[in-house]
Amino acid sequence: GQNIDQPTEMTATEGAIVQINCTYQTSGFNGLFWYQQHAGEAPTFLSYNVLDGLEEKGRFSSFLSRSKGYSYLLLKELQMKDSASYLCAVVDSNYQLIWGAGTKLIIKP
Amino acid sequence: DTAVSQTPKYLVTQMGNDKSIKCEQNLGHDTMYWYKQDSKKFLKIMFSYNNKELIINETVPNRFSPKSPDKAHLNLHINSLELGDSAVYFCASSQVDQRDTGELFFGEGSRLTVL
Numbered sequence: 001g002q003n004i005d006q007p008t009e010m011t012a013t014e015g016a017i018v019q020i021n022c023t024y025q026t027s028g029f030n031g032l033f034w035y036q037q038h039a040g041e042a043p044t045f046l047s048y049n050v051l052d053g054l055e056e057k058g059r060f061s062s063f064l065s066r067s068k069g070y071s072y073l074l075l076k077e078l079q080m081k082d083s084a085s086y087l088c089a090v091v092d093s094n095y096q097l098i099w100g101a102g103t104k105l106i107i108k109p
Numbered sequence: 110d111t112a113v114s115q116t117p118k119y120l121v122t123q124m125g126n127d128k129s130i131k132c133e134q135n136l137g138h139d140t141m142y143w144y145k146q147d148s149k150k151f152l153k154i155m156f157s158y159n160n161k162e163l164i165i166n167e168t169v170p171n172r173f174s175p176k177s178p179d180k181a182h183l184n185l186h187i188n189s190l191e192l193g194d195s196a197v198y199f200c201a202s203s204q205v206d207q208r209d210t211g212e213l214f215f216g217e218g219s220r221l222t223v224l
Contacts, residue, residue, distance in 0.1 A: 033212075042199060042215035043152070085150060096165065097213070099152045 002026045004100035006088050011106045012078055020073045020086050020103045028093020034062050034073045035087040037102065043087055046073070075105075083107045112136050115200045115216035122190060123224055130185045130219045132200030140164075141183035142213070143175060144199040152199070158183050187221075195223045 003025045012018040024032070031050040035043040049055055049064035049071060061074040073086055088100040115132040122128055134141060142165075143155040156175040157165040163175065172188045187194060200216040 035213075037150075042217050043213070044215070045212045048212065087152065089152075097154065099154075101149065101151045104150075 002090075002092060002098050004088055004090060004098055006086075006100045006103045008101070009104045009106065011108060012075075014078055014080060014107055014109050016078050017074065017076050018078060018105065020075075020088075020105065022071045022073075022088035022100055024069050024071070024088070024090045024098070024100075026090050026092045026098055029066060030091040030093065030095055032062075032064055032071050032091070033087075033089040033097070034071075035089065037085045037087060039084070046086075078107050080107050080109070113200055113202055113214050113216040115198075115219055117219060118217060119220050119222075121222045121224065124190055124192060126190050127186070127188045128190060128221070129187070130198055130200075130221075132183050132185070132216055134181055134200075134202040134214070136202055136204075136214060138202040138204045138211075138214070139180065140203050141177070141180075142201045142203075143183065143185050144201060144215075145169075146197045146199060146218070148196070155185075155198075156183075190221075190223045192223050195221055197221070 006022045033048050034046040036046050037043040047062035054063045059076045064071045085102040085104045087102045089097045113134045140159045142157040145153045155169050158177045174186045176184045197218045197220045199218050201213045203211040203213045
């Protein structure tokens with residue numbers, strides 16, 4: 001079967017750095033997305049990785065290792081507004097999106 | 110200016126009723142989707158339409174029927190509502206080709222509560 005694993009919840013301190021991991025087992029791979037979802041709102045796009053390595057976009061970076069079936073989202077200089085759920089989603093061989101259950105990130109002052 | 114809009118945002122109804130949720134996108138995308146997000150926050154694909162043709166039909170009850178009058182609209186009709194249908198339903202669109210799925214643009218969600 002197809003499976004996306006990410007931690008259910010994480011807590012971090014304002015101004016710090018946090019890494020949210022995602023491991024996947026899918027039938028084929030055509031890219032991996034990270035989305036952010038604030039409570040009561042729609043998911044919004046953060047990043048897309050299809051090649052191995054690190055993609056940096058401001059305070060957020062996303063890393064992919066296809067051989068390990070592994071990705072992480074790195075958030076630097078955490079702000080209170082970063083409190084949200086972070087969803088990992090993988091594009092399988094049929095170009096269908098397989099979603100993880102999301103990681104709820106709690107930022108404390 | 111809203112890219113993907115869906116209505117209503119909130120819907121409270123009794124078991125057994127029939128209801129519809131409408132969705133429109135002004136991005137010119139070829140593909141539209143309906144997702145269900147339950148209390149555990151897990152996003153589950155229900156349907157997707159590409160150029161008015163159903164290309165994904167997950168194992169959802171046939172009480173749920175998507176209707177697409179044109180490529181900018183994908184409405185969701187639900188018959189004989191059940192308690193377990195209570196969830197947030199998200200409409201989304203993307204430009205899909207054979208190289209990648211493209212970024213998904215989500216509507217604001219429609220919170221359905223069945224009493």
